[in-house]
Amino acid sequence: MxxxxxxxxxxxxxxxxxxxxxxxxxxxxxxxxxxxxxxxxxxxxxxxxxxxxxIPDASAFTELDATGLPTNVIEAYAAKESDDAKHVDGYIFTVSATGYGGSGSVKIMVAVNTDGRVKATKTLANGETKGMGSRVSEPDYESQFVGMDDTLTGYNAVSGATISSKAYSGAVADALAAYKILNQGAAQ
Amino acid sequence: MKTLVFIILSAALVNNYVLRQFLGICSFLGVSRELKSASGMSYAVIVVMLIATAVTYPIQKYLLDANNLGFLQTVVFILVIAALVQLLEIAIKKYMPPLYRALGVYLPLITTNCAVLGVTIANVAPDRAYTFAEAMMNAFGSGLGYLLAMVIFSGVRGHTEDANPPKSFRGLPLTLISAAILSLSFFGFSGVVENLFG
Amino acid sequence: MSRISILTKGIIRENPVLVLLLGTCPTLAVSTQAVNAVGMGIAATVVLLLTNIAISLLRKIIPDKVRIPCYIVLVAGIVTVVQMLLEAYQYSLFQALGIFLPLIVVNCIILGRAEMYASKNGVLDSALDAIGMGIGFTLALIVMASIREIFGSGTWFGVKLPVLDTHNISIMTMAPGGFVIFACMIALVNKLKNREMSDDDGCAGCAMADSCTSASKKISGEGSAKA
The missing domain is CATH 1.20.5 (Single alpha-helices involved in coiled-coils or other helix-helix interfaces)
Structure with a gap:
């Protein structure tokens, strides 16, 4: 029992x-x-x-070794017309940056032309405060980077969202720095 | 160091769990009627958030990720939290009776508090790459934010109880409107953090 | 109670969000866009249906003592399956719901219905109850998300609306807007049902209501004793 x-x-x-x-x-x-x-x-x-x-013109993206690039750069790709083409049309970098949402809360892709200027940027993830920091993913802010070189001349932050803007623009700067490192490597 | 302070402040003030991210709303509305219960619940939440993060972070990094078992995350985490809360209840009941009298009643509520599960999942999210120290600071900051929201709100509710709103707004709707105003006021904190770290 | 009324009671009379006041967190968080509301609603309905069926089937096997842990494990398992399927086939929705997808585990609608209905009723009734509650949750979410999206973003299901598109009230999509719209919707339901709430109302449908009330009560009791 x-x-x-x-x-x-x-x-x-x-x-x-x-x-x-x-x-x-x-x-x-x-x-x-x-x-x-x-x-x-x-x-x-x-x-x-x-x-x-x-980079609509390119159709093959070869992943490059990201070691030696700024730590925030997660991935680097060379864009080419086809897999065996020699000529590189541009580079694409996936960069993560620290905003309010913690490290990696802003993750973007930056396309860099062969002349070292930004071709376009695209937000992959945005964990910033809705309606505030999240505005860095809007075209008004994103499109200003097109054509900029690593001095980021004429850059404007989103007002009231300095930290999120800083994360985004810092990521763009990291991508341009990564381009420089790659380019020097290629020139040598 | 600066990063750690930034993580605490942004978790507590800018990304406040209750007022900004809508986590832990049930307990925020249910237990905020009086200052004493509001703060007691918050202390219990902070303690459990810290212990839960200290346990789940290594589990995720060294057990689940290392063995490709990431898909068990939700199941393992909620079980760990439930077990932790039980153990904590037994332990403080036995060894710290005064603490048990203060926090005991809130512990059963914490297992199902989404802020606790939320913070443990957020701390190991792959796109964040928090270190252990950063994860602990985030847990602490989130708990602190919860405390802040609860304590302020219990003060607000003391006043809304005497208010005389339209009949259909009495009770919960009025409470929610007050929460909206409090949430609005928290927007101001982002300016403070902006200026400190921007 | 007839089968049909088991199904329909969740939609209006016992709407989980607006009448039983369950699942407040996801309701407020994902109702910024109507598409997300539909996604969250369907995900939660599927989880609710499967857990209600599983718990109703196992209700005679699960010992009372470990009832809640058993429910939680079952719910967590089902939620993870839904999570994996969404990540594989509906990634944008998976991303939009974010942390609120795994948090369906602690959604009080799911545990509440498991505890209050499925653990006491047969499989078919529990399934109908789940579908009704799920539809009620989804509808409430859609209504709330539509209001917030139309006025906050000037779009509806992503389609741009004339005039509102350029005159949007963006606070509606932010946290305070969520609280205000939710308050107004509950007030409207109160008006229609001729219900007057006291400060204590609103938690009765929640599985944790007893602990919650005792937590508030015990302390206030102590406080007044000391005073």
Missing amino acids: KNSSVKKDFIMPIVVLSVICLIVSGALAVTNRFTAPTIADAARLRADSAMHEL
Whole structure:
């Protein structure tokens, strides 16, 4: 009698909870198996289409070694007309910067022309305060970088959102610095 | 050091969990009627946020990420928080009875408080790349922001109770309108942080 | 209660957001755009339906003592599945919902319905209850998001609206706007239902209501005893 109440009070709850945990984990592992490739494919496709949007003329983007570039630069790509073309049409850098939302809360892609000027920028992620810092992703702010070189002459921050603007413009500056490093490497 | 202070201030003031990001609204509305319960609940939230981050951050980095088990994040985190709250309740009941009398009633509410699960998930988000110290500061700052919102709001509610609004606005709608005004006033803090760090 | 009324009660009479006042956090957070509201509504409905079915099936097996942990694990598992599917096939929605997707786990609508309905009723009834509650949640979200998007951004489901587009009130899409619109919607429901709220109302539908009230009550009791 006593034995059965111990079983009922302690063993059963633990067994049931553990079994449920196991079944749930198993089900998740199976789902993960099926969705993981799709998620990876979709991510690649998104990155490709974002790059294509920035440099429409190019159709091949070769990933470059990002070591030695500013630490905020996560990825670097060379844009070419085709995979085996020698001529590089421009570079694309994925840069993450620290805003209010923590490091990486502003993540952008910067396309740099071969003359060292910004061709276009695109926001990949913006975790800044809605209606305030989030305005750095609006065309009014983003489009001003087009044609700028690394002096960022004529740059205007979004008023009332200095820190988010600083994160964004800093990311653009990092991309231009990364371009310089790559270009020097190529010249030598 | 500057980064850590910035993380605390922006989590507490600019990205205030309750007033800006809408996390933990239930408890914000439910337990803010009096200063004493508002602050008690907030202290409990801060303690659990810190301990939960200290536990879930290494779990994510060294157990889940290392073994490609990232998909178990939500399940593991909520279980860890639930277990932690239980253990904390048992421990302080046994060893710190005065603390238990102060915080005990709030602990059951914390498991399902989305601010706690929210902060642990945000701290390990891949696009943030927080270090352990930064994650702890973010947890502390978020908790501090929760405390600030709760304490201020309990003061506001003391006054709205005596107010005489239109019949259909009585109770929760009036409380929500007050929350809106408080949330609006928090916009001012972004200017302060801007000037300190901008 | 007839099957049809189980289904329909969640839509209007016991609307989870506007009448039972559950799930306030996601309601306020994702209602900036109508598209996100639809996405969140559908995601939550699917989770609610699956958990209600699972819990109703397991209600005789799950021991009372570990009831809540069991529910939480089940909900978390189902939420993660939904999360993975969205990331794979609906990435923009996945990104827009952000942290509120995993936070469906602690959405009080889900746990509330599990505790109050599915753990006591049969599978079919629980499923109908979930669908009704899910539709009610989705509709409330859509209405609120439409108001905020139309006036705040001058668009509706992303389509630009004439005049409003250039005369938008952007505070509507920010946090204070969310609180105000939500307050007005509840006030409207109060008016229509001829309901008068006291300061204590609003938590009855929540699974945690008892702990919440006792937390407030106990302290105020202590305070007055000392005074």
